[in-house]
Structures are given as structure tokens and as C-alpha cells.
Amino acid sequence: MNILETDELKAGYDGANVLHGVNLEIKEGEMIALIGRNGVGKTTFVKSVMRLLNKTEGTVLYRGQSIDRWSVHEAARSGIRIVPENRGIFPRLTVYENLEVARFYAKGVKREQIQSVYKLFPRLEERKNLAAGLMSGGEQQMLSIARALLARPKLLLVDEFSEGLQPSITKEIADVLCETNRREGLPILLVEQNAKLALQMTSKAYIMVKGKIVYSGDSKALIDKDEILKENLVI
Numbered sequence: 386m387n388i389l390e391t392d393e394l395k396a397g398y399d400g401a402n403v404l405h406g407v408n409l410e411i412k413e414g415e416m417i418a419l420i421g422r423n424g425v426g427k428t429t430f431v432k433s434v435m436r437l438l439n440k441t442e443g444t445v446l447y448r449g450q451s452i453d454r455w456s457v458h459e460a461a462r463s464g465i466r467i468v469p470e471n472r473g474i475f476p477r478l479t480v481y482e483n484l485e486v487a488r489f490y491a492k493g494v495k496r497e498q499i500q501s502v503y504k505l506f507p508r509l510e511e512r513k514n515l516a517a518g519l520m521s522g523g524e525q526q527m528l529s530i531a532r533a534l535l536a537r538p539k540l541l542l543v544d545e546f547s548e549g550l551q552p553s554i555t556k557e558i559a560d561v562l563c564e565t566n567r568r569e570g571l572p573i574l575l576v577e578q579n580a581k582l583a584l585q586m587t588s589k590a591y592i593m594v595k596g597k598i599v600y601s602g603d604s605k606a607l608i609d610k611d612e613i614l615k616e617n618l619v620i
């Protein structure tokens with residue numbers, strides 16, 4: 386079954402479309418990549434799915450149901466969670482308080498479950514009493530992901546998690562995302578400029594150029610196809 390399916394999705398800002406008809410599918414248990422250069426519309430796609438932005442045309446189905454009339458709140462309540470590009474953490478609150486806020490809004494998530502995200506990211510437990518804004522970029526990214534996972538999502542949209550991070554931290558976070566997908570079958574859409582990283586982590590990839598999907602296929606088959614990646618400006 387398709388968890389998410391968009392058909393000829395068009396969306397944009399101030400009357401001008403940025404997405405010009407995007408067709409994309411995520412099936413149960415899949416981890417897929419949406420790759421493309423800066424400014425091609427990847428975040429706009431994520432915002433449309435999260436209901437932060439209204440589409441202008443096309444269809445967005447979540448578990449077979451149109452989400453057109455949903456608010457952001459309803460999208461979140463239905464299990465769609467975003468790890469936004471800017472991380473969206475509360476810098477003045479401690480790590481623990483950030484997780485508590487997430488728990489409060491997720492409803493029904495027990496306090497003990499904070500331990501389970503500390504297990505995924507032990508650094509967060511070490512820094513639990515530190516103001517989140519004082520942590521490194523990588524640690525803040527861990528917190529942003531931990532917060533999303535704490536809400537027990539049914540679809541996770543991860544926007545450019547690797548941006549600005551050092552390779553060892555990127556790997557640590559990538560391992561947690563892959564392991565969560567493998568162990569829990571959580572469907573994940575990974576939006577990335579770092580094509581090679583995203584292809585290594587996923588089974589299927591979509592390449593976006595100027596608001597359109599120009600290629601979709603097996604990630605592992607695409608990894609060595611430098612000509613396709615270069616032609617579509619993703620490396």
C-alpha cells in the first residue's frame with residue numbers, strides 16, 4: 386500500500402508555481418530519497434505534504450486519503466512528522482525540555498519513552514540539562530530527529546539533515562535513521578542535496594530538477610551513474 390502518493394502536484398508561492406507536477410510514491414516500510422540542487426523545490430514538496438503550504442493543482446494522498454483539507458495539526462495527528470531544514474528546536478529550553486514539549490504535543494507518549502530516544506542518541510542524554518541552542522549543529526539535528534521520533538510517526542519527512550554537519554556526525558545520524566526504518570518499518574522520505582549519501586541510505590530515489598521529477602529508480606543502481614547525477618546537477 387502507498388503511504389504517500391502525489392499525482393501531478395503543483396504548488397508555489399504568491400501565485401507562481403515552484404512544483405510543476407510532481408509524481409512520487411512511498412510504500413509501507415520504504416525509505417526513499419528526493420534529491421536535487423539548491424532551490425529546485427524539495428522543501429516546497431515537503432511543505433505541501435505537511436500542509437504548511439496549499440497545493441495549486443494535483444493530488445496528495447496519505448494512506449489513500451486526500452489531505453487537501455487538513456490543517457498542519459491534522460497532518461501531524463495523522464502521523465506525518467517533519468524534521469525541518471532549520472531544525473526547529475527551542476534554543477533556550479534544555480534538551481530534556483525540548484523532548485517534554487514534543488511529548489506533550491504528541492499526546493499519549495509516556496515520559497519513559499524519552500529514554501528510548503536517549504538510547505538512539507546517547508549524546509542527548511549526556512546533554513539533557515543543557516540549553517539546546519548551546520549544542521553543536523549535529524547535536525541539534527539529533528534533537529530535532531529525536532523529537533520527531535518521540536511522537537511515534539507513521540511517515541517521517543527529513544529535510545537536509547546532513548547540511549553543514551561533519552562526516553562522522555552525519556554517519557551517526559544516518560545510521561539511526563536507517564536502523565529505525567529497518568527495525569520499525571517507518572517510511573522515511575529523505576530530502577537531500579548530498580546525493581551520494583541519500584542514495585546509500587535509501588532503496589529508491591527521485592531526482593528533482595526545476596520542480597519536476599526527471600528520474601526515479603533504484604538508489605543503488607544510480608550511485609555509480611555519475612553521468613545521470615551530473616547531468617541533473619545533483620553532484
Ligand SMILES: Nc1ncnc2c1ncn2[C@@H]1O[C@H](COP(=O)(O)OP(=O)(O)OP(=O)(O)O)[C@@H](O)[C@H]1O
Nearest residue numbers: 398403421422423424425426427428429430470578
Ligand atoms: N516562502 C517563500 N516565498 C517565496 N518563494 C519561496 C519561498 N520558499 C521558497 N521559495 C522559492 O521556491 C523555490 C524552491 O525553494 P525550495 O526551498 O523548495 O528548494 P529546495 O530544493 O528545498 O532548496 P534548498 O535546499 O535551498 O531548501 C526557490 O526559488 C525559492 O526561492
